Amino acid sequence: xxxxxxxxxxxxxxxxxxxxxxxxxxxxxxxxxxxxxxxxxxxxxxxxxxxxxxxxxxxxxxxxxxxxxxxxxxxxxxxxxxxxxxxxxxxxxxxxxxxxxxxxxxxxxxxxxxxxxxxxxxxxxxxxxxxxxxxxxxxxxxxxxxxxxxxxxxxxxxxxxxxxxxxxxxxxxxxxxxxxxxxxxxxxxxxxxxxxxxxxxxxxxxxxxxxxxxxxxxxxxxxxxxxxxxxxxxxxxxxxxxxxxxxxxxxxxxxxxxxxxxxxxxxxxxxxxxxxxxxxxxxxxxxxxxxxx
Numbered sequence: 001x002x003x004x005x006x007x008x009x010x011x012x013x014x015x016x017x018x019x020x021x022x023x024x025x026x027x028x029x030x031x032x033x034x035x036x037x038x039x040x041x042x043x044x045x046x047x048x049x050x051x052x053x054x055x056x057x058x059x060x061x062x063x064x065x066x067x068x069x070x071x072x073x074x075x076x077x078x079x080x081x082x083x084x085x086x087x088x089x090x091x092x093x094x095x096x097x098x099x100x101x102x103x104x105x106x107x108x109x110x111x112x113x114x115x116x117x118x119x120x121x122x123x124x125x126x127x128x129x130x131x132x133x134x135x136x137x138x139x140x141x142x143x144x145x146x147x148x149x150x151x152x153x154x155x156x157x158x159x160x161x162x163x164x165x166x167x168x169x170x171x172x173x174x175x176x177x178x179x180x181x182x183x184x185x186x187x188x189x190x191x192x193x194x195x196x197x198x199x200x201x202x203x204x205x206x207x208x209x210x211x212x213x214x215x216x217x218x219x220x221x222x223x224x225x226x227x228x229x230x231x232x233x234x235x236x237x238x239x240x241x242x243x244x245x246x247x248x249x250x251x252x253x254x255x256x257x258x259x260x261x262x263x264x265x266x267x268x269x270x271x272x273x274x275x276x277x278x279x280x281x282x283x284x285x286x287x288x289x290x291x292x293x
Contacts, residue, residue, distance in 0.1 A: 008055060019063070022059060027099060029055060073282050105130075113222060118140070119140070121140065122135070123178060125154070128189020140167075143169070146170075188222070193229065210250065219252055225256045228269055228270045251263050
């Protein structure tokens with residue numbers, strides 16, 4: 001198996017990392033493939049488009065992967081008159097900018113969440129890199145991590161946070177402990193946020209949000225804006241064995257690097273981020289990545 005095919009397979013089969021980490025993996029794969037010999041920029045661009053489509057199709061449920069790949073190939077497609085060498089340099093510069101922006105976004109979100117986390121009892125579900133950044137920045141009084149996800153991601157996440165000195169309690173069921181353990185906030189990451197504010201995330205998220213609504217515990221989603229998908233919510237999860245859909249009326253707010261917004265404002269965020277739509281249009285794979293409308 002070639003190094004490229006191996007990286008695509010790693011992305012497809014990974015069950016221990018969240019969307020942000022996997023988006024970084026996809027970006028690094030495109031950068032590596034940009035070094036592939038090509039007669040001219042047009043040939044290189046076609047190769048990068050193929051790579052981006054394969055990466056997106058490997059994890060269609062992860063908006064961050066599709067959006068990150070889309071941003072790189074969109075930048076390259078606007079520069080078709082460059083030489084192949086110049087296009088390689090452009091892709092590398094764009095990748096660096098994207099990854100730097102992602103790191104700044106996580107820090108910004110952590111700062112915004114600090115007042116809600118301080119002295120609070122927080123329940124989280126699955127391993128979100130943005131949630132990790134937030135609780136490390138402002139450790140809550142108690143952090144409840146679910147362990148009921150099928151891939152054991154919650155247990156690994158809890159162990160990592162304990163190693164960093166965070167008080168973590170592992171709970172077997174996310175919905176049950178909400179009221180019994182005095183949770184004051186449900187803090188979630190995101191695989192994808194659709195333009196109507198519907199959240200796609202690890203299986204179990206919807207049950208937790210339902211239980212939170214019944215117990216009047218606010219649900220907050222922490223996610224970079226790159227996870228916004230500029231098209232309507234699908235009728236079902238693209239990967240129902242691993243993810244489910246949570247309706248926007250169960251979510252109080254989304255916290256992004258651009259600030260806190262209500263589910264009603266997600267559409268506006270998607271529309272004012274042009275590279276999201278352009279990238280999806282370029283790399284969507286028929287039958288796998290929905291077309292933007």
